[in-house]
Amino acid sequence: xxxxxxxxGGLVQAxxxxxxxxxxxxxxxxxxxxxxxxxxPGKEREFAAAISWGGSVTTYADSVxxxxxxxxxxxxxxxxxxxxxxxxxxxxxxxxxALSKGSIWFQVQLAHxxxxxxxxxxxxxxx
Numbered sequence: 399x400x401x402x403x404x405x406x407g408g409l410v411q412a413x414x415x416x417x418x419x420x421x422x423x424x425x426x427x428x429x430x431x432x433x434x435x436x437x438x439p440g441k442e443r444e445f446a447a448a449i450s451w452g453g454s455v456t457t458y459a460d461s462v463x464x465x466x467x468x469x470x471x472x473x474x475x476x477x478x479x480x481x482x483x484x485x486x487x488x489x490x491x492x493x494x495x496a497l498s499k500g501s502i503w504f505q506v507q508l509a510h511x512x513x514x515x516x517x518x519x520x521x522x523x524x525x
Contacts, residue, residue, distance in 0.1 A: 403420065409523075418494075430499060431450050431499055489522050496514040
Protein backbone atom coordinates (compact mmCIF):
# COMPACT_ATOMS: atom_id res chain seq x y z
CA UNK A 399 0.00 0.00 0.00
CA UNK A 400 0.97 3.58 -0.65
CA UNK A 401 -0.67 6.32 1.36
CA UNK A 402 -0.90 9.71 -0.34
CA UNK A 403 -1.76 12.99 1.37
CA UNK A 404 -2.23 16.19 -0.63
CA UNK A 405 -1.86 19.70 0.74
CA UNK A 406 -1.51 23.25 -0.49
CA GLY A 407 -4.91 23.91 -1.96
CA GLY A 408 -6.86 27.06 -1.29
CA LEU A 409 -8.53 30.13 -2.71
CA VAL A 410 -6.58 32.32 -5.11
CA GLN A 411 -7.40 35.09 -7.55
CA ALA A 412 -7.10 34.56 -11.27
CA UNK A 413 -3.50 35.03 -12.36
CA UNK A 414 -2.18 33.85 -9.03
CA UNK A 415 -0.15 30.81 -8.07
CA UNK A 416 -0.38 27.81 -5.78
CA UNK A 417 1.94 24.94 -5.03
CA UNK A 418 0.41 21.59 -4.23
CA UNK A 419 2.30 18.88 -2.39
CA UNK A 420 1.61 15.17 -2.12
CA UNK A 421 3.42 13.24 0.60
CA UNK A 422 3.71 9.49 0.19
CA UNK A 423 4.28 6.78 2.75
CA UNK A 424 4.30 3.03 2.66
CA UNK A 425 6.01 1.30 -0.23
CA UNK A 426 9.07 2.70 -1.99
CA UNK A 427 8.07 6.01 -3.54
CA UNK A 428 10.65 5.67 -6.30
CA UNK A 429 8.86 2.60 -7.65
CA UNK A 430 5.95 4.70 -8.88
CA UNK A 431 5.17 7.14 -11.62
CA UNK A 432 3.18 9.99 -10.04
CA UNK A 433 0.41 12.11 -11.49
CA UNK A 434 -2.01 14.87 -10.66
CA UNK A 435 -5.62 14.64 -11.73
CA UNK A 436 -8.40 17.10 -11.09
CA UNK A 437 -12.17 16.97 -10.89
CA UNK A 438 -14.47 19.95 -11.19
CA PRO A 439 -18.07 19.84 -9.94
CA GLY A 440 -20.27 17.87 -12.32
CA LYS A 441 -17.33 16.79 -14.45
CA GLU A 442 -15.26 13.65 -14.78
CA ARG A 443 -11.82 13.39 -13.26
CA GLU A 444 -9.22 14.57 -15.79
CA PHE A 445 -5.50 14.21 -16.16
CA ALA A 446 -3.34 17.27 -15.43
CA ALA A 447 0.31 16.23 -15.20
CA ALA A 448 2.58 13.24 -14.60
CA ILE A 449 6.21 12.54 -13.78
CA SER A 450 8.18 9.35 -14.23
CA TRP A 451 9.50 7.34 -11.30
CA GLY A 452 12.98 8.86 -11.61
CA GLY A 453 11.77 12.36 -12.44
CA SER A 454 13.35 12.56 -15.88
CA VAL A 455 10.14 12.51 -17.93
CA THR A 456 7.05 14.66 -17.56
CA THR A 457 3.85 15.13 -19.49
CA TYR A 458 1.02 17.62 -19.24
CA ALA A 459 -2.52 18.08 -20.40
CA ASP A 460 -2.82 20.76 -23.07
CA SER A 461 -5.02 22.81 -20.74
CA VAL A 462 -2.21 23.28 -18.21
CA UNK A 463 0.90 23.11 -20.40
CA UNK A 464 3.14 26.12 -19.89
CA UNK A 465 1.41 27.08 -16.64
CA UNK A 466 1.83 24.03 -14.38
CA UNK A 467 5.05 22.25 -13.46
CA UNK A 468 5.23 18.82 -11.85
CA UNK A 469 8.30 17.76 -9.89
CA UNK A 470 9.28 15.19 -7.31
CA UNK A 471 11.79 14.70 -4.52
CA UNK A 472 12.29 10.99 -3.99
CA UNK A 473 14.39 11.63 -0.87
CA UNK A 474 11.37 13.35 0.68
CA UNK A 475 8.77 11.01 -0.83
CA UNK A 476 6.94 14.02 -2.19
CA UNK A 477 5.55 15.14 -5.53
CA UNK A 478 4.68 18.77 -6.26
CA UNK A 479 2.51 20.69 -8.66
CA UNK A 480 3.44 24.33 -9.16
CA UNK A 481 0.47 26.13 -10.66
CA UNK A 482 0.97 29.59 -12.15
CA UNK A 483 -1.30 31.94 -14.09
CA UNK A 484 -4.31 30.24 -12.59
CA UNK A 485 -7.68 30.59 -14.29
CA UNK A 486 -11.21 30.15 -12.92
CA UNK A 487 -11.51 27.00 -15.03
CA UNK A 488 -8.69 25.46 -12.98
CA UNK A 489 -11.09 25.29 -10.02
CA UNK A 490 -11.34 21.65 -8.98
CA UNK A 491 -10.38 19.08 -6.40
CA UNK A 492 -6.83 18.03 -7.19
CA UNK A 493 -5.74 14.45 -6.55
CA UNK A 494 -2.33 12.86 -6.66
CA UNK A 495 -2.02 9.26 -7.71
CA ALA A 496 0.63 6.57 -7.98
CA LEU A 497 1.16 4.10 -10.83
CA SER A 498 3.67 1.26 -10.72
CA LYS A 499 6.80 2.09 -12.73
CA GLY A 500 6.37 -1.17 -14.60
CA SER A 501 3.34 0.30 -16.34
CA ILE A 502 3.46 1.64 -19.89
CA TRP A 503 4.19 5.37 -19.73
CA PHE A 504 1.17 6.52 -21.77
CA GLN A 505 -1.08 4.97 -19.11
CA VAL A 506 -0.25 7.87 -16.78
CA GLN A 507 -3.11 9.76 -18.43
CA LEU A 508 -5.63 7.03 -17.60
CA ALA A 509 -7.13 7.42 -14.14
CA HIS A 510 -8.44 3.87 -13.98
CA UNK A 511 -4.90 2.49 -14.31
CA UNK A 512 -3.66 4.05 -11.09
CA UNK A 513 -3.09 1.93 -8.03
CA UNK A 514 -3.29 4.49 -5.23
CA UNK A 515 -4.99 7.85 -4.70
CA UNK A 516 -4.93 10.66 -2.19
CA UNK A 517 -8.02 12.23 -0.68
CA UNK A 518 -7.76 15.41 -2.74
CA UNK A 519 -7.25 19.11 -2.04
CA UNK A 520 -9.59 21.88 -3.17
CA UNK A 521 -8.30 24.62 -5.45
CA UNK A 522 -10.63 27.56 -6.08
CA UNK A 523 -9.70 30.33 -8.49
CA UNK A 524 -11.83 33.46 -8.34
CA UNK A 525 -12.29 35.78 -11.30
